[in-house]
Amino acid sequence: MSFLVDKQTLLKYDVPGPRYTSYPTAPQWSAEVDADVYAQRLRQFGQNGRTLSLYIHIPFCEQLCYFCACNKVIRPREEKIGDEYIGFLAKEIELAAKAIGRSKTVKQLHWGGGTPTYLNEEQTRHLFKHITDSFEVDFDGEIAIEIDPRTAAYHKLKVLRELGFNRVSMGVQDFDARVQEDINRVQPFVQVKEVNEWCRELKFKSVNFDLIYGLPYQTTETFGHTVDQVVSLRPDRIALYSFAYVPWLSKPQNKFNLDAVPLHDEKLEIFIRSRDQLISAGYQPIAMDHFALKTDDMARAFNEGTLHRNFMGYTLKPADEFMGLGVSAIGFLENTYAQNVKVLPEYYERLKAGLLPVERGKILTDDDRLRQWVINRLMCAFAVDKREFFGQFGLGFDGYFAEEAEHIRQCMEDGLIEAGQHRIIVTESGKIFIRNVCMGFDWYLRQKQGHKRFSKTV
Ligand SMILES: C[S@@+](CC[C@H](N)C(=O)[O-])C[C@H]1O[C@@H](n2cnc3c(N)ncnc32)[C@H](O)[C@@H]1O
Ligand code: SF4
Incomplete structure (x- = not known):
C-alpha cells in the first residue's frame, strides 16, 4: 500500500470519534x-x-x-x-x-x-x-x-x-x-x-x-x-x-x-x-x-x-x-453553543408562541475554552504552539495538560505527532488520525461520556 500507516496502527485508531466541528461536542x-x-x-x-x-x-x-x-x-x-x-x-x-x-x-x-x-x-x-x-x-x-x-x-x-x-x-x-x-x-x-x-x-x-x-x-x-x-x-x-x-x-x-x-x-x-x-x-x-x-x-x-x-x-x-x-441550526455566541429544535412542527409551534426556538446547548467553562482552543489548533493548523497557549490563557501547556502527557507520549510513539519544548506538530500519518490526536484532549471523552455515538475516525 502506498500510505504511511501500518495496519496495526490503523486498526488501533479506527474507532468511533467526533469530527470536532464543536468542542464540547453535541452529546x-x-x-x-x-x-x-x-x-x-x-x-x-x-x-x-x-x-x-x-x-x-x-x-x-x-x-x-x-x-x-x-x-x-x-x-x-x-x-x-x-x-x-x-x-x-x-x-x-x-x-x-x-x-x-x-x-x-x-x-x-x-x-x-x-x-x-x-x-x-x-x-x-x-x-x-x-x-x-x-x-x-x-x-x-x-x-x-x-x-x-x-x-x-x-x-x-x-x-x-x-x-x-x-x-x-x-x-x-x-x-x-x-x-x-x-x-x-x-x-x-x-x-x-x-x-x-x-x-x-x-x-x-x-x-x-x-x-x-x-x-x-x-x-x-x-x-x-x-x-x-x-x-x-x-x-x-x-x-x-x-x-x-x-x-x-x-x-x-x-x-x-x-x-x-x-x-x-x-x-x-x-x-x-x-x-x-x-x-x-x-x-x-x-x-x-x-x-x-x-x-x-x-x-x-x-x-x-x-x-x-x-x-x-x-x-x-x-x-x-x-x-x-432555522430549524436545527446551531450557533456559538458569547461562549455559548445553542441549537434550535430539530423537528419542523415544534419549530413552528415555538415561533407561533413568540419564543426563540432554542432547545439545547452548552455554556463553556474555562476548561472547555482551553481545550476548544487546542482542538481547534490541531484540527485547523496541525500544530499547537505552547507559547501561544500561554499568551492566550496565561497557563503553561505542559502543566495544565499533565494528565494528557500519556496520550501525547502514545501519539509520539505511534508516529502521529512530534512534541518538543514549544510545539506539538502533527506528522503526515498523524494528519490521517487527527481526530484521534484531538480525542486525547477531550475531557468528556476521557470520562467516557457518549463516545459510542460517533462515526469511525477513518
Ligand atoms: C447539505 S449537503 C450539500 C447540499 C445539497 N443538499 C447537496 O447534497 O447537493 C452537505 C454535504 O454533506 C455531506 N454529507 C452528508 N451526509 C454525509 C455522510 N453521512 N458522510 C459524509 N458526508 C456527508 C455531503 O457531501 C453533502 O454534499
Ligand atoms: S439528502 Fe441529499 S440533497 Fe438532501 S442534504 Fe442530504 S445530501 Fe443534500
Missing part, C-alpha cells in the same frame, strides 16, 4: 441553554461591537440520498412548503434581531441545508430581504450557498448572483453510476459540468464540490475516475469527506449492503490515492479533508494559520460570533 449539550439564556446572550452581543457570521438553515430536499447524515426534511416540490418555512424563519430573524437590539454587521452569510435551492426565486428573494432588513450584510464578505446540481437551474443561480451570493458549494459525492444508484443520487457528470459552467459564467468567486469516500461500491479505481472528472472541472475547493456511517442516527443507511462498503485499509487507500491525485492536479491539501487551488482564500487562510472550524466544517473566520437561524 455534552443540554437544556441548560434555553430560549431565556440565549436571549440573554443575544442582548450581551448587542452591547458590544463584535461582528457576525450568520448561518441560515433550509432543511428541504426533494429526494432522499441514502448516505445523508444532515438535518433535512424530504418533501416533493411545493410552493406552500417553502412559503410557510420562510414565514416562520422571518419571525425568528425578527425575534433574534430584536433581542440583539441593534443592527449588526454580517461579515459572512451562509445558507445551508438540506438544500437551499429547494426555494424558488421569489422565496429566495423574500428570505434575503428579511435578512438585509434586520442585519447589515457586508457584500464584500463571504456570501455562500449550498446548491444541489439537480435543482440549481440557471435562472435560480442568476438570482443568487444578483442578490450578492459570491460562493457556491455543491454536492457531487461520486460520479460512478453504480455508486450513484446505490446511494439514490443519480446525477450524471454532464449535469454537474453544466451547473459548474453556469457558476463560472455568472462569476461566482469560488465554487466548492463535496465528495465522499467510503460509499458502497466505491473502489480506488472507480473513485480515481471520479476524481479525474472532478479535476477536469477545476472547482476552487473540494471537500473530500469520509463517509460517516451512523445508521442509528440516519436510518436509510441501513439499506446499504455492508459487504460493499469499503472499510479500514480499503477506505483509507481510497482517500490516500485521491489525495495524491488532487495534489498532482495542483490542489493544496487543507487540514483534515479539504483541498483548494492556491488562488483560493481557503488556501491562503490555511497557510497563514487563520483557518477556522465550526458546524459548516472548515471555514475562514471573518467574524467574531456565529449565529444559526
Whole structure:
C-alpha cells in the first residue's frame, strides 16, 4: 500500500470519534441553554461591537440520498412548503434581531441545508430581504450557498448572483453510476459540468464540490475516475469527506449492503490515492479533508494559520460570533453553543408562541475554552504552539495538560505527532488520525461520556 500507516496502527485508531466541528461536542449539550439564556446572550452581543457570521438553515430536499447524515426534511416540490418555512424563519430573524437590539454587521452569510435551492426565486428573494432588513450584510464578505446540481437551474443561480451570493458549494459525492444508484443520487457528470459552467459564467468567486469516500461500491479505481472528472472541472475547493456511517442516527443507511462498503485499509487507500491525485492536479491539501487551488482564500487562510472550524466544517473566520437561524441550526455566541429544535412542527409551534426556538446547548467553562482552543489548533493548523497557549490563557501547556502527557507520549510513539519544548506538530500519518490526536484532549471523552455515538475516525 502506498500510505504511511501500518495496519496495526490503523486498526488501533479506527474507532468511533467526533469530527470536532464543536468542542464540547453535541452529546455534552443540554437544556441548560434555553430560549431565556440565549436571549440573554443575544442582548450581551448587542452591547458590544463584535461582528457576525450568520448561518441560515433550509432543511428541504426533494429526494432522499441514502448516505445523508444532515438535518433535512424530504418533501416533493411545493410552493406552500417553502412559503410557510420562510414565514416562520422571518419571525425568528425578527425575534433574534430584536433581542440583539441593534443592527449588526454580517461579515459572512451562509445558507445551508438540506438544500437551499429547494426555494424558488421569489422565496429566495423574500428570505434575503428579511435578512438585509434586520442585519447589515457586508457584500464584500463571504456570501455562500449550498446548491444541489439537480435543482440549481440557471435562472435560480442568476438570482443568487444578483442578490450578492459570491460562493457556491455543491454536492457531487461520486460520479460512478453504480455508486450513484446505490446511494439514490443519480446525477450524471454532464449535469454537474453544466451547473459548474453556469457558476463560472455568472462569476461566482469560488465554487466548492463535496465528495465522499467510503460509499458502497466505491473502489480506488472507480473513485480515481471520479476524481479525474472532478479535476477536469477545476472547482476552487473540494471537500473530500469520509463517509460517516451512523445508521442509528440516519436510518436509510441501513439499506446499504455492508459487504460493499469499503472499510479500514480499503477506505483509507481510497482517500490516500485521491489525495495524491488532487495534489498532482495542483490542489493544496487543507487540514483534515479539504483541498483548494492556491488562488483560493481557503488556501491562503490555511497557510497563514487563520483557518477556522465550526458546524459548516472548515471555514475562514471573518467574524467574531456565529449565529444559526432555522430549524436545527446551531450557533456559538458569547461562549455559548445553542441549537434550535430539530423537528419542523415544534419549530413552528415555538415561533407561533413568540419564543426563540432554542432547545439545547452548552455554556463553556474555562476548561472547555482551553481545550476548544487546542482542538481547534490541531484540527485547523496541525500544530499547537505552547507559547501561544500561554499568551492566550496565561497557563503553561505542559502543566495544565499533565494528565494528557500519556496520550501525547502514545501519539509520539505511534508516529502521529512530534512534541518538543514549544510545539506539538502533527506528522503526515498523524494528519490521517487527527481526530484521534484531538480525542486525547477531550475531557468528556476521557470520562467516557457518549463516545459510542460517533462515526469511525477513518
Ligand atoms: C447539505 S449537503 C450539500 C447540499 C445539497 N443538499 C447537496 O447534497 O447537493 C452537505 C454535504 O454533506 C455531506 N454529507 C452528508 N451526509 C454525509 C455522510 N453521512 N458522510 C459524509 N458526508 C456527508 C455531503 O457531501 C453533502 O454534499
Ligand atoms: S445530501 Fe443534500 S440533497 Fe441529499 S439528502 Fe442530504 S442534504 Fe438532501
